[in-house]
Amino acid sequence: MRALVVDDSRAMRRIVARILTGIGYDVEAGDGQQALDVLARGPKPHLACIDWNMPVMDGLSLVVRVRENPQWRDITLMMVTTESEHSQIVRALAAGAHEYLIKPFTSDSLREKLDLLGLVPAPTGEVAS
Numbered sequence: 001m002r003a004l005v006v007d008d009s010r011a012m013r014r015i016v017a018r019i020l021t022g023i024g025y026d027v028e029a030g031d032g033q034q035a036l037d038v039l040a041r042g043p044k045p046h047l048a049c050i051d052w053n054m055p056v057m058d059g060l061s062l063v064v065r066v067r068e069n070p071q072w073r074d075i076t077l078m079m080v081t082t083e084s085e086h087s088q089i090v091r092a093l094a095a096g097a098h099e100y101l102i103k104p105f106t107s108d109s110l111r112e113k114l115d116l117l118g119l120v121p122a123p124t125g126e127v128a129s
């Protein structure tokens with residue numbers, strides 16, 4: 001499975017990417033604008049973890065852009081952000097995000113969210129059908 005990690009902080013991209021790689025994902029990472037380039041180029045990720053506060057293109061705008069494109073409809077979008085206001089969570093979910101993870105988070109809490117979404121890949125060696 002493929003994941004796209006979107007954050008303007010390289011350190012945060014590295015942290016999220018490391019967790020996802022540990023779970024078994026192939027990970028690409030970038031900021032909001034780079035994410036659109038990655039999506040346009042493909043291959044399409046199954047999951048995108050998206051920071052909210054980013055210069056150039058913020059996470060909410062990115063969610064809206066992804067949801068506008070029918071080809072990207074099946075990508076699961078998870079906001080990963082310090083924005084913890086209920087109203088912000090509602091906005092993100094209304095815009096088309098599936099899940100919401102508040103920073104700071106643990107690798108277990110990220111894994112738990114993915115589990116709920118049915119997005120924990122089978123361990124390497126197992127045949128996925």
Ligand SMILES: [Mg+2]
Binds near residue numbers: 009051052053
């Ligand atoms: Mg940020």
